[in-house]
Amino acid sequence: MCVKNIELNLETIAYQKTTPFCYSCYKEAPTGTCKACCSDDLMRILPGSGCEYGTDWVVKELLEENLDSADISDSFELMIEDCYGETVKVGFLELSTVEVMKDQDPISWDIAKSEYIDGLVEDEQLITFDNGSTHYWIHDVENFIEENLEIEEAC
Numbered sequence: 229m230c231v232k233n234i235e236l237n238l239e240t241i242a243y244q245k246t247t248p249f250c251y252s253c254y255k256e257a258p259t260g261t262c263k264a265c266c267s268d269d270l271m272r273i274l275p276g277s278g279c280e281y282g283t284d285w286v287v288k289e290l291l292e293e294n295l296d297s298a299d300i301s302d303s304f305e306l307m308i309e310d311c312y313g314e315t316v317k318v319g320f321l322e323l324s325t326v327e328v329m330k331d332q333d334p335i336s337w338d339i340a341k342s343e344y345i346d347g348l349v350e351d352e353q354l355i356t357f358d359n360g361s362t363h364y365w366i367h368d369v370e371n372f373i374e375e376n377l378e379i380e381e382a383c
């Protein structure tokens with residue numbers, strides 16, 4: 229599934245799991261037009277979460293509730309250990325490569341880590357919906373879509 233399709237599918241799920249909601253009347257309007265005031269300027273209501281305009285917030289909320297965000301620190305450390313070894317010799321000491329690098333140059337460490345994350349996003353292994361504060365593994369998001377997308381049956 230490409231990123232564009234993932235976004236579209238998540239938007240569809242967000243529509244399926246929410247109901248149009250007229251904030252002025254404080255009533256659900258399942259048809260898309262408020263029966264009381266005839267407005268079609270409607271929010272979406274997600275049971276248990278509240279109401280707001282648009283679906284971006286619904287997508288974020290659904291993913292937060294249903295998926296664990298990717299623990300990139302762990303996989304970055306593993307990648308470093310794969311490349312440079314688990315331990316490194318400093319004089320007569322055998323030290324953890326990761327710990328030495330973090331201690332000695334935390335800034336370079338953070339830069340390398342964010343480049344690693346950018347690489348995974350470009351490779352379409354990771355995806356973010358909030359400009360990089362939270363990342364999810366794309367395969368987790370794909371599983372979520374498969375489990376949640378209700379395919380409308382063709383007649």
Ligand SMILES: [Zn+2]
Nearest residue numbers: 250253262265
């Ligand atoms: Zn209304």
